[in-house]
Amino acid sequence: MITEPDFEPVTRSKIGLMFRRLTLLVWGLPAALGCEPHAPDAERLQSPQAATTPSFENGIVRIAERSLRFLEIDDVNAEAGRAAVxxxxxxxxxxGAVAEIGAPVAGRVSEIHVRVGDRVEEGALLISLLSPEAASARAASAAADAEVRAARNELERQVRLREKGLGVQRDEFEAETRVMEAQAAAASAALAVAMLGDETGALVHIRAPISGMILDRSAALGASVDPGGETLLRIGDxxxxxxxxxxxxxxxxxxxxxxxxxxxxxxxxxxxxxxxxxxxxxxxxxxxxxxxxxxxxxxxxxxxxxxxxxxxxxxxxxxxLHGVMVPASSVVIRDGRWFATYVEVREGGTEFEQRNVVVGQVVDDYVQVLSGLEPGERIVVRGALLLDGTADLLQ
Structure with missing residues (x-):
């Protein structure tokens, strides 16, 4: 027994649906525009209505006079329009209106001075930390300052000896080198301490870098914190x-x-x-x-x-926007790429030229036409889709 492929019922259904739609389009649309079903050429030539039979030739769509009631035609005006987005x-x-506050050094939260919703000024105390690293950094900075003082004293002694004729120039140069090395080490230690504030020992105070409101807070008493870790507070203006x-x-x-x-x-x-x-x-x-x-x-x-x-x-x-502004309903899309309008050939007539246009911006229900239309021409502003469908059928 021969069986049909599994996909055939779906294909037939789709073909049937397309056929029904095509039938409605072929018969329903021409009827709306006053078109009659195609008759043999001899009959149409002998018919008194042959002159008004819908046709499409050389870009001109001709419709029956009784179909004009389905269209609305208006003048093209060159008016400036202000667009709004x-x-x-x-x-x-x-x-710059939000600051995320983190820990400058590893330590433990010892005190929290603000709550969510509090307004703070720049420099206000936010959180206090206890940090052994801070204590070590401050001690190292103090030791570096002491080393600078000792190196300077040695340099002064070498200078005095040289002035008395008792010193050696090489020893003086070495003393100068030690001073410069000590000053560099002290500057580096001072920079690390500056990030910790003016406190002493292991205490570190975190202060507000900007004025604003405490937006949220994740810091908790006793929590361990690290530089580059979780944000402790967020301040926004x-x-x-x-x-x-x-x-x-x-x-x-x-x-x-x-x-x-x-x-x-x-x-x-x-x-x-x-x-x-x-x-x-x-x-x-x-x-x-x-x-x-x-x-x-x-x-x-x-x-x-x-x-x-x-x-x-x-x-x-x-x-x-300068130029021609026309109702969006008057512009149709051709082949998914081109824009077209239908221009009345003679006022009160039944012939309309299919005109390609270049469109610009869309403002509310109007379209800017950059080229293809001139002020004073009359175009179809309602029913353009019906004309376009008729042109497709008669091609």
């Missing part, structure tokens, strides 16, 4: 917030630094004023977006409860 985003801290929005790559040419923006936050009843500060240079490949950073009017932001992480939407003012 709309994009979602999030309220975030500005660059709540007054240094801006909006970061993700703008589609196609809209990026419209966004310029310094452009105004209107910002909408769900929890704030009125829009906030903003200004584009910078446009990110790195593109998110998968999303085809790039970050745009918008500052928020200081006077307005001071009177509302903005928080890091809030979601918002921005409408960015773009440059004025």
């Amino acid at each position: 709309r994009a979602p985003g999030q309220i975030v801290f500005r660059d 709540p007054a240094a917030l801006w909006l970061m929005v993700d703008v589609f790559v196609d809209d990026l040419p419209l966004v310029q630094e310094g452009a105004g923006a209107s910002i909408e936050v769900a929890t704030i009843p009125h829009p906030l004023r903003g200004r584009v500060e910078s446009v990110g240079a790195v593109l998110q490949t998968q999303l085809r977006r790039a970050p745009v950073f918008i500052s928020i009017d200081e006077q307005q932001s001071a009177n509302v409860a903005l928080r890091h992480g809030m979601y918002a939407r921005a409408q960015i003012e773009a440059d004025v």
Whole structure:
């Protein structure tokens, strides 16, 4: 017994679906435009309606007069339009407005002086550590300073001996070398101690590098800490917030630094004023977006409860677009690559020229046409898809 392949039922189903769709397109679409099913050539030539039979020849689509009611035709105007780019985003801290506090030296947390939500000033005491390494570093720095003093004393003695005619020049040179070596070692030790603060012994105080609010705290009393380890505290300046929005790559040419923006936050009843500060240079490949950073009017932001992480939407003012702006419904895509419109050949007539156009930016429901149309021409603004489908069927 011969069996059919497993994939054949699926293929037949798909073919049947395509056939039904094609049937609807061939019969339904011409009917909507006043087309009649194809008759033999002799009958069509003898028919009194032959002059109005739908046709497509030399880029001209001809339809029956009664089909005009399905179309809307309007004049092409050369008007300048201001574009606006709309994009979602999030309220975030500005660059330099967040500080992550870690341990400068290995040790143990002996005291925590702040809590989450506290406001602190630059230099405020945050955490105290007890560190044997700090004690050793301070002792080494003190020893290095003592070595410098001893080397200088020896150099002074050699100079006095030489002046009295009792010294040897070689000994004086060696004393100078020891002074320079001691000074270098002392400078290195002092640099290590400077990171530990002005305290003495094993005590290390960690202070705030910026003014702001304690955003989170992971430090715990008695916990062991190490340089380069876990962040102990995070400080952020709540007054240094801006909006970061993700703008589609196609809209990026419209966004310029310094452009105004209107910002909408769900929890704030009125829009906030903003200004584009910078446009990110790195593109998110998968999303085809790039970050745009918008500052928020200081006077307005001071009177509302903005928080890091809030979601918002921005409408960015773009440059004025010059040229022809036509309704998006008047432009159709041909073969997935070309854009076309249908231009009325004679006012009130039934012939329309299929015209390829080059489009620019899309603003709301309008498309900028860079070339292919001239002001004063009349185009189909509603029903262009029907004309396009008819042209495909009659080719």
